[in-house]
Amino acid sequence: MKYKVENISFATLALILAIIPLLLELNLLAGGSTVIFIGKCMSYAIVAIGIDLIWGYTGILSLGHGLYFGLGAYGMAMYLKLVSTGGQITDFMHIGGLEELPFIWTLFKYLPNTLFFMIAIPALVAFLVGYVIFKNRVKGVYFSIISQALTWAVYSIFISLSPYTNGNVGITGIKSLFGSVKGDANRANMYLLFYVTLGILILTYVIAKFLTQRKFGKILIAIRDGENRTYFSGYNVCLYKTFIYVLSAIITAFAGAIFVNFNGSITPSEMTIEFSIMMVIWVAVGGRGTIIGAVLGAFIINIGQYNLSSGIFVEIWQYIIGAIFTLTILFFKGGLVGLISEQSPILIKKFQQKQEQKQEQEQKQEHKQTKQKSEQIIITKPKEV
Numbered sequence: 355m356k357y358k359v360e361n362i363s364f365a366t367l368a369l370i371l372a373i374i375p376l377l378l379e380l381n382l383l384a385g386g387s388t389v390i391f392i393g394k395c396m397s398y399a400i401v402a403i404g405i406d407l408i409w410g411y412t413g414i415l416s417l418g419h420g421l422y423f424g425l426g427a428y429g430m431a432m433y434l435k436l437v438s439t440g441g442q443i444t445d446f447m448h449i450g451g452l453e454e455l456p457f458i459w460t461l462f463k464y465l466p467n468t469l470f471f472m473i474a475i476p477a478l479v480a481f482l483v484g485y486v487i488f489k490n491r492v493k494g495v496y497f498s499i500i501s502q503a504l505t506w507a508v509y510s511i512f513i514s515l516s517p518y519t520n521g522n523v524g525i526t527g528i529k530s531l532f533g534s535v536k537g538d539a540n541r542a543n544m545y546l547l548f549y550v551t552l553g554i555l556i557l558t559y560v561i562a563k564f565l566t567q568r569k570f571g572k573i574l575i576a577i578r579d580g581e582n583r584t585y586f587s588g589y590n591v592c593l594y595k596t597f598i599y600v601l602s603a604i605i606t607a608f609a610g611a612i613f614v615n616f617n618g619s620i621t622p623s624e625m626t627i628e629f630s631i632m633m634v635i636w637v638a639v640g641g642r643g644t645i646i647g648a649v650l651g652a653f654i655i656n657i658g659q660y661n662l663s664s665g666i667f668v669e670i671w672q673y674i675i676g677a678i679f680t681l682t683i684l685f686f687k688g689g690l691v692g693l694i695s696e697q698s699p700i701l702i703k704k705f706q707q708k709q710e711q712k713q714e715q716e717q718k719q720e721h722k723q724t725k726q727k728s729e730q731i732i733i734t735k736p737k738e739v
Contacts, residue, residue: 360646364559367649371396371552375545386544390535390616393544395656396551397613402636402648403562404605409634410642411566412598413578414493417630418501419606421508422476424625426607428512428519429472431620432462434528450517458518465531472611473604480603484596491592493581502627509625524621531615551612555649558605562645574598575643635679641689650690 374392377383401423408414435444436455441463443455455463462468483504487497512519519525529535535544565571576584577591585591614620623629632655640651655675662671686693 360644361563364646364649367646367653368552368556372549375548378541386536386538386541389544389548391660393548393551393616394613395653396555397609397616398633398636398656399649399652400555400558400609400612401606401633402640402652403558403645404602404609405633405637406642406645406648407562407565407574407605408598408602410637410644410648411571411574411578412595413581414595414599415495415498415634416501416599416602417498417627417634418503418505419602419633420625420627420630421501421505422480422603422606423610423613423629423633424508424512424620424622425476425479426472426610427614427620427624428525428610429462429468429475429607430611430614431525431528432459433465433468434531434614435525436463438528444520446520446523447517452517456518473607476603476607477600480600481596484599485592488592488595488599502630505625505627505630509622509627512622512625519622522622524619524623526619526621528614528618530618535616536618547615551616554608554612559645559649566645570594632675635675637689638679639682639689641691644689644691647689647691654690 371392374383375389378386378389383389401419405416405419408416436442436459441455443452447456461471483500487500492500513521515521530543530547532543532546534540535547566574573584573589573594576587576589577594581591610620610624613624636651636655637648638651639655640649641647655678658678659671659675662674667674682689
């Protein structure tokens, strides 16, 4: 029953997303920027699914997944930039003193190569990091610190290699795989990219639900709730954790590549620790351990951030998001989904019980008053002569 409700909820969300471009065509939306923003939110939702698989189901709290998002995004951006330059070196390479295309850029000169390396490089990094750490049974806060340190190190490298990555500015001025998506003249490209992204989000959700509803998913939950017991039960915990960590990295890298197509640029800011922590907030607010919760959390937080980061809340919106995260952790550990599916029924049941108790007390009081009136009538009734 629980899985049916989750699937129906996701199907409803997917249907709502599918009609957004139609609303633009009917002039019910202000402009194409809304569609592009929702497209970015879908890429964030894909990231949230990957985070939920390792944190919500396996108990691996990674605070460095911005690394894999950035690797996938930079890989796609390099290909799109080479398309715009005709395979020649870029302006920032000229400024940096390079005279020919660097070897790392040649790996992303063609789309098939780009798709391969965009996945292979993050997967290899995740495998090396995950296997070494999980083999030595490093977990908990220690793993979180290591993931943060690794992300910060790679972030610093990307900043320092300005001739290759354009430093803080990043790779800008690029179009999507289908061409420019900005402006009314390019709505067809924007719609195509939007629906392709929606299809990838649906596919990612289906794969995640397939894995978590099978024996594999139960083993992940067993590792989360009792890693030592799972280990002594004969399961190779290291391989399970490494596999799900690599899969999560691939999902996140793919989401980064999608993000670049909507955003038209990529900077090292998408590879920071702050952004990695924000990914965890999406899952926590939506509800860890429920794929639909991760998806909803990504949309709710990013839409809220989009509205709060302008106007009167421009200087305090980060504090508001932080407060929401803190309140969720302290009082709503199941997130939004847990509040709706678990805590709300409990609160409703308690409210009903209080109402029933109140009614019983009122009935007892009425019965007592009726009895007292009857006794008074008997006492005051005159004797017959």
